[in-house]
Amino acid sequence: MQYLLLIYRSEAEMAKLPSAEMTAMYGEYGKFTQEITESGNYIGGNPLKPTATATTVRVRDAKRVVTDGPFAETKEQLGGYYLIEAKDLDQAISIAARIPGARVGSIEVRPIMPRTQAVQA
Amino acid sequence: MDFEKFHREESGRILSTLIRLLGDFDLAEEMLQEAYAVALQKWPAEGTPSNPRAWLISTARHKAIDRMRREQRFEQKAEEIVKTAESTVAPVSELEEEMVADDRLRLMFTCCHPSLPLEARVALTLRTVCGITTEEISRAFLIPVATMAQRLVRAKGKIREAGIPYRVPLQEELHDRLDGVLLVVYLIFNEGYLASSGDALIRRELCAEAIRLGRVLCGLLPGQAEAQALLGLMLLHDSRRDARVSAEGELVLLEEQDRSLWHAEQIREGTQIVESALRRGAAGAYAVQASIAALHANAKTAAETDWAQIAALYEVLLRTHASPVIEVNRAVAVAMARSVEEGLALLDEIERREELEEFHWLPAARADLLRRVGRMEEAAEAYRQALAMTTNDIERRFLRRRLGEIERLNEPGR
Numbered sequence: 001m002q003y004l005l006l007i008y009r010s011e012a013e014m015a016k017l018p019s020a021e022m023t024a025m026y027g028e029y030g031k032f033t034q035e036i037t038e039s040g041n042y043i044g045g046n047p048l049k050p051t052a053t054a055t056t057v058r059v060r061d062a063k064r065v066v067t068d069g070p071f072a073e074t075k076e077q078l079g080g081y082y083l084i085e086a087k088d089l090d091q092a093i094s095i096a097a098r099i100p101g102a103r104v105g106s107i108e109v110r111p112i113m114p115r116t117q118a119v120q121a
Numbered sequence: 122m123d124f125e126k127f128h129r130e131e132s133g134r135i136l137s138t139l140i141r142l143l144g145d146f147d148l149a150e151e152m153l154q155e156a157y158a159v160a161l162q163k164w165p166a167e168g169t170p171s172n173p174r175a176w177l178i179s180t181a182r183h184k185a186i187d188r189m190r191r192e193q194r195f196e197q198k199a200e201e202i203v204k205t206a207e208s209t210v211a212p213v214s215e216l217e218e219e220m221v222a223d224d225r226l227r228l229m230f231t232c233c234h235p236s237l238p239l240e241a242r243v244a245l246t247l248r249t250v251c252g253i254t255t256e257e258i259s260r261a262f263l264i265p266v267a268t269m270a271q272r273l274v275r276a277k278g279k280i281r282e283a284g285i286p287y288r289v290p291l292q293e294e295l296h297d298r299l300d301g302v303l304l305v306v307y308l309i310f311n312e313g314y315l316a317s318s319g320d321a322l323i324r325r326e327l328c329a330e331a332i333r334l335g336r337v338l339c340g341l342l343p344g345q346a347e348a349q350a351l352l353g354l355m356l357l358h359d360s361r362r363d364a365r366v367s368a369e370g371e372l373v374l375l376e377e378q379d380r381s382l383w384h385a386e387q388i389r390e391g392t393q394i395v396e397s398a399l400r401r402g403a404a405g406a407y408a409v410q411a412s413i414a415a416l417h418a419n420a421k422t423a424a425e426t427d428w429a430q431i432a433a434l435y436e437v438l439l440r441t442h443a444s445p446v447i448e449v450n451r452a453v454a455v456a457m458a459r460s461v462e463e464g465l466a467l468l469d470e471i472e473r474r475e476e477l478e479e480f481h482w483l484p485a486a487r488a489d490l491l492r493r494v495g496r497m498e499e500a501a502e503a504y505r506q507a508l509a510m511t512t513n514d515i516e517r518r519f520l521r522r523r524l525g526e527i528e529r530l531n532e533p534g535r
Contacts, residue, residue, distance in 0.1 A: 052275065053283040055236040064297065066235035088286035089236060090294075111283055 002043065004081065011050055044083070047113040055089065057096040057107045064097045071108040079105070083112075122169050124161065132252035135177055137228035141287055142178075143185050146249065146277045152181035152188075222341050225250075226289045229338070233302040234285050241276035242305050243312075248273055251330045261312065261323040299342070303351050303407065306334045310355050328359050339394075346403035349394055354411035356391030357418045360384040372519040376423035388418045409438040428458035445475050449486050461494045481510035485520060492527065501527045 017025075029047075036042040054070035079101065086092040089109070096107040132153070139149035156177045170176040232245040244262075247253045259269035279285065290298040313327025335352035342348055364382035367373050395411040413434050420426040435451035448471050456464025468487050488503035504524040511517055 049282050053279055055283065068236050068238045068241075086284075089234075089284045090286050090288075090290070092284070093236075 006078070046083075047115075049111045049113045051110075053111050055093060055109045057093055057102055057109060058105070059097050059102040064093075066093055070110070071106050073106060076105050122164060122173075124157070127173065128157070129252050131174055131177075133228065133250045134225055135174055135181075136249055136252075137224035138178055139181055140231075140249075141224050141227060142182055144287070146280060148185060149181070150249075152185045153177065155184050156180040223289060225337065226341050227287050229302055229334075230289055230298055231280065231285060231287050233298075233305045234280070235298075235301050236283060236285060237276050237279060239305075239308070241272050241279075242301075243308050244269060244272050245276045246305050246334070247309065247327075247330065250334065253326070253330065257323060257326075261327055296345075299338075299345060299348065302338065303348060306331050306338070307351060307355075307407070309334070310358075314358055325362065328355070328362070331355055332359060346398045346401040347405045347407055349398035349401070350403040350405065350408035350411045353391045353393075353395035353398060354407050354414055356387050356394065357411065357414035360387040360391060360418060366515070370515070370518075371522070372515045374519075375417060376426075380422070383418070391415070392419060406438060406442045409434055413438075426457070428454050432458045445471060445480060446482060449482050453486050453490070456490050456493075461490050464490050481507045481516070483507075484510070485516075488520075488523065492523070497527050497531055501531065 033042060033045065051070040056067045056069060056071050058065045058067075082095075082099070084092065084095055086095060089111075092109050096102060096109050099107055101107065135153060136149055139153060140146055143149050143152065159180055160173075160177060164170070164173075229246065229250055232250060233242045237245070244258055247258050248255060255270050255273060256266055259266040262269070289295070309327050310331035313324040313329075313331065332352070332355050335348065335355055338345070338348045339352050360383050361375075361378060363384070364378035364380070365373055373379075391411075392415045395408070395415050398408055399412065413431050416427050416431050416434075432451060432454035435447060435454055438447055439451060449468065452464045452467035452471070455467060465487065468483060468490070472483060484503045484506035488500045488507060491497075491500035491503060501524060504520055504527065508517060508520045508524065511520065
């Protein structure tokens with residue numbers, strides 16, 4: 001069976017970590033990824049940029065509603081995901097708006113953190 | 122050469138092109154600063170160049186290239202910037218006016234991107250499009266400078282990190298995105314117009330900036346009738362700026378204003394613009410509000426105001442933009458056009474339906490209508506209710522004054 005493993009943690013707490021700990025943590029992630037790759041369990045994975053970079057897209061009455069910020073509804077729950085390539089945020093938003101779920105729920109558009117950027121952090 | 126004046130008038134235009142050439146807001150601002158520093162030295166001695174804008178863009182661009190070369194680590198982005206900057210073969214002075222116009226639109230649409238928080242859009246527009254300093258913006262919105270500075274940093278950061286593109290939206294998206302830009306302009310105008318407290322001078326500047334932005338938008342997007350309607354609306358409201366507050370700093374209601382202090386030329390221009398917008402099919406909220414404003418502005422005296430038309434227009438507005446504020450305005454218009462009793466009945470209905478904890482206009486409107494028909498005790502009660510709800514200095518003084526007038530009537534012995 002395939003599973004999606006979603007990583008939740010406090011951004012505020014992360015921001016307080018001393019850089020040595022950050023580097024060590026990224027090292028652990030690298031090691032973990034390697035291990036599960038070798039064991040044949042790894043299919044894909046990425047760090048995400050922080051919620052400050054998020055945009056939420058909904059389509060209501062055939063009209064696109066774009067709001068700043070991450071998804072924050074209590075009555076909606078995670079139901080699926082797409083990983084896409086887009087030339088910029090506008091294209092990503094356009095694609096998100098075409099997802100059928102956008103008509104009844106919300107699509108959070110979050111940029112992937114490029115590996116090089118993550119390592120330097 | 123008045124550098125400050127030049128900066129205020131031109132920096133938006135210059136920045137908009139630099140951001141496109143250099144691909145980064147912060148870099149563009151920094152390089153422009155450096156270019157100004159050079160200009161301040163050279164121009165007084167060597168004379169102002171025939172095209173100061175082009176000179177500054179060219180200088181800023183070269184400084185950016187120099188900086189890229191000096192930096193030890195060449196990231197891919199830096200190389201791209203160098204390539205783009207160097208590949209612009211035509212000297213900047215040959216840039217078509219069109220290209221510059223596109224840049225200004227790019228800048229406005231980017232600053233007003235829906236992915237940015239609304240207050241950040243307002244701040245970023247004021248800072249980069251209008252060239253207003255962070256300090257002035259923070260004073261206008263009564264927010265600490267550090268907070269405003271952070272807001273700008275985060276907004277530019279988001280543009281970078283989320284990949285917000287620097288472009289004018291495509292035709293199919295233009296209308297919706299323009300709504301967002303018009304909203305920011307409208308918010309800037311309202312912030313200046315409603316003057317809740319604080320620096321009156323700054324707030325007047327905000328109105329002027331909003332109007333300026335409106336003109337730029339209408340000039341760059343001549344097909345957009347709703348943008349025209351907004352410009353007309355702002356011009357009409359602003360035409361009353363010298364009559365709204367008395368010499369003693371007291372609020373003067375529309376019907377009591379000295380209409381000779383209204384700016385007639387601005388009313389003419391605003392009315393013309395609104396009429397033109399309506400002829401072109403503008404029918405949104407700004408168009409309707411502008412029509413109402415035009416009716417007020419063109420009435421020679423308060424008594425000649427066409428309240429029946431105004432009430433009808435509010436009804437139109439409510440069909441697409443229902444809100445308690447507009448409903449109260451409609452109730453007042455109905456009171457003036459038909460009867461106070463009808464107006465009061467509408468107000469009662471709103472209050473029954475809505476939970477308006479901080480909405481002092483409703484009791485204030487009710488108090489005013491009650492006062493007109495001599496129901497003084499009820500009016501006094503409503504004024505007290507309104508006072509309990511508003512923190513705006515100018516409005517509080519006004520309400521207290523009205524209350525005082527009534528209380529003196531109710532207790533003739535005092």
